[in-house]
Amino acid sequence: METRRNWFTYIYLTFFGIFVCYSLFGGILNIGVSTKYPFLWYGGILLAMGGLWLISNSAAIILSHFDIYRFRLRSRIPGIIAEAVIIAALILAAGAVRIWIIRYLPVQPQSDFQTYYNVADLLAKGTLKRDGAGYCDYISQFPHVIGYPYILSLIFKVFGASVTTGLYFNLVVSLLSVFFVNRIARLVCGRAAGVLAMVLAAFWPSQVLFINQMASEPLFTCLSLLCIWITAYLFSPSSSARDIRIFVLNILLGIMLAIAGGVRPVSVVLLIAIIVCTITYKAGNAEASNTKAGLIKTCMARGWIRAIFLLAGFLICSQLISGATARAIDRKLPDTTVSFGYNLMVGLNVEAKGAWNEQDAKFLNDRFIETGSAVEAHKASLEQALKRIKEDPEGIANLLFQKYALLWANDDYGSYWNLLFMEQQHNLTPERKEFINSVAIWNNIYYIICVYMSLIAGIFLWFRKRAGTVHILILYFVGIAFLHMVVESQSRYHYSILPVFAILAAVGAAEIFRFHRHREEQSCGSQSEAAGPEHENRSIGEQLSKKQEPGIEESKAPVFTGEDKNTVAGNRFDMLDAIQKGHVTVTVTEAYLKEKEEKLKEDNKE
Known part of the structure; x- marks a missing residue:
């Protein structure tokens, strides 16, 4: 398939560059604030970034000069086995680290996390309406609150209701997320990039520390990455011949996005990102002009038709979820036109810096008690939010940029919630506190390096003529960043974007290698068809996934390290x-x- 870029592509790539640079600037300043020698940290981080750039380019030059990327095994089996062993080892190692955190840093659910657990327990017992009237009122105001507990209740019915069961469920979905990161990066940039992205995601410090919380973020992230993986397959050239499968997958993708939206409403941002890139889909010339193609194949060759089926699956499933939620709590739910009223009101609270606060929570609760309606309570909150904009537009404008820095300038949410809850529960020993604080420092360095490599990926994408799965990741980040500049925000709300940074960091490393490989071929006077205009603007993963179809002329692709499943090899000439x-x-x-x-x-x- 082929996705052409347009003027909008340059707009969101520009915003991506601005946002990432702002994150780097804020992150570098933030990391030295609490240290004795802050400028030593500033200089050290800058030197580390420069060193990473030199090392990456030097390694790429060496690999390109000695044509290591042209090495090919005679059989695909050893490469497949080696990749499977690496993936299994990384998943086992990631699981072991997370299990150790669950046992070494025990935390009982509090705040929203306790609400999730209690609702899941009541759902598993089938007594939510009878014993959880207060929770039903709360869910009527925030319908997504029931999403994670409902799925968790299914696990409770099988393994029993306990905090340990919930934590190990989060462990499983977080490991699935690590696997999905590998699959996505592999489709986009090849095997090596897939392994690199997987390593970054598997041992991301803040996500590892957060595994002992009964939070909805791991499940939502897993569902989001599954949707991105399906999209990456739909965007791969080899998928165009399988018309029935593509038809089904587009509908399934919409359904999965709706389920993710039932856990956290921000999945609509990912939906928009996928639709924006899907409507620019164009089939290859031979595929689009094939008059003998069936009706489904002809329809699936057009991006806007794919987007319609995707959106239909999303809307139908969303309506079914809303109806089931209303029946489960026996309350009327607010529609989408006003359901964001409270979040907008909180997000525009200058004094609270756009975070949750008692004042706004009391306002919503009072309006709900007065009217007995979640719809009216959200309408009143929306009016209050608009009033704040009119009264202090300059303060609101300043708040937007302040909120961005608070959300993206550090990655402290894992250490923050552990320190807060363990201190309140009186099990924060000096050893545990020292361990969490030390992890927090190196975690922010880890975060800055990955954001820096993501910026490099964005720079390379600026010069590509075609869009693809990577552009969905860019749009997803930009959309989340804009959204939380306006609505309620706190540091853990960027949890689901961290795997995106892991993938983009791997893309950045792959693009550095690709750049030097292309320069080496040009300097050697190579006439390799990898330098052709069509091949040049396709990502490495898309080059590898191209597969010849009957009646379609296939351009020759260069040989890369290992063998791809779609590469035709071993043909003999008679x-x-x-x-x-x-x-x-x-x-x-x-x-x-x-x-x-x-x-x-x-x-x-x-």
């Missing part, structure tokens, strides 16, 4: 057959044919 059919003419044709004929005659005589 010289005699080609000469007899007139496909090949050489000066020794007659002698060649004569020799073969004489040999056949001798064999027949014998």
Whole structure:
């Protein structure tokens, strides 16, 4: 398939560059604030970034110069086995680290996390309406609150209701997220990038520390990455021939996005990002002009039709989820036109810096008690939010940028919630406190490096003529960043974007290698077709996934490290057959044919 960029592409790439630079600037300043020698940290981080750039480019130059990327095993099996072993080892290691955190840093659910657990317990027992009237009122105001507990209640019915069960469920979905990161990066940039992205996601410090919280973020992130993986497959060239599967997957993608929206409403940002890139879909010339193609294949060759089926699956499933939620709590739910009223009011509270606060929570609760309606309570909150904009527009404008810095300038949410809850529960020993604080420092360095590599990926994407899965990741981040500049925000709300940074960091490393490989081919006077205009603007993963279809001429792709499942290899050329059919003419044709004929005659005589 092919996705053309347009003027909007340059707009969101520009915002991506601005946002990421702002994150780097804020992150570097933030990391030295609480240290004795802050400027030593500032200089150290800048030197580390410069060193990473030099090392990455030096490694790429060496690999390109010695043509290591052209190495190919005779059989695909060893490469497949090696990749599977690496993936399994990384998942086991990531699981072991998370299990250790759950056991070494025990935390009981509090705040929103306790609400999730209690609602899940009531749902598992089937007594939510009878014993949880207060929770039903709360869910009527915030319908997504029931999403994670409902799925958790299904686990409770099988394994029993306990905090340990919930934490190990989060452990499983977080490991699935690590696997999905590998699959996405592999489709986009190849095996090596897939492994690199997986390593970054598997051992991301803040996500590892957060595993002992009964939070909805791990499940939402897992569902979001699954949706991105499906989209990456739909965007791969090899998928275009499987028309029925593509039809089903587009509807399934919409359903999965709706389920993710039932856990956290921000999935609508990912939906918009996918639709924006999908409507620019264009089938290859041969595919689009094939008059013998069936109706489904013809429809699936057009991006806007794909987007319609995707959106239909999302809307239908969303309505079913809303109806089921209303029946489960026996309350009327607010519609989408006013359901964001409270979050907007909180997000525009200058004094609270756009975070949750008692004042706004009391305002919503009072309006709900007065009217008995979540719809009216959200309407009143929306009016209050608009009033704040009119009264202090300059303060609101300042707040927007302040909120961005608070959300993206550090990655402290894992250490913050652990320190807060463990201190309140009186199990924060000096050893645990020292461990959490030390992890927090190195975690922010880890975060800054990955954001820096993501910026490099964005710079390379600026010069590509075609869009793809990576552009969905860019749009997803930009959309989340804009959204939380306006609505309620806190540091853990960027949890689901961290795997995106891991993938983009791997893309940045892959693009550095690709750049030097291309320069090496040009300097050597290579006429490799990898330098062709169509091949040049396709990502490495899309190059590898291209597969020839009947009636479609396939361009030759360069050889990369290992073997891709879609690469056609091992074909033998039959010289005699080609000469007899007139496909090949050489000066020794007659002698060649004569020799073969004489040999056949001798064999027949014998």
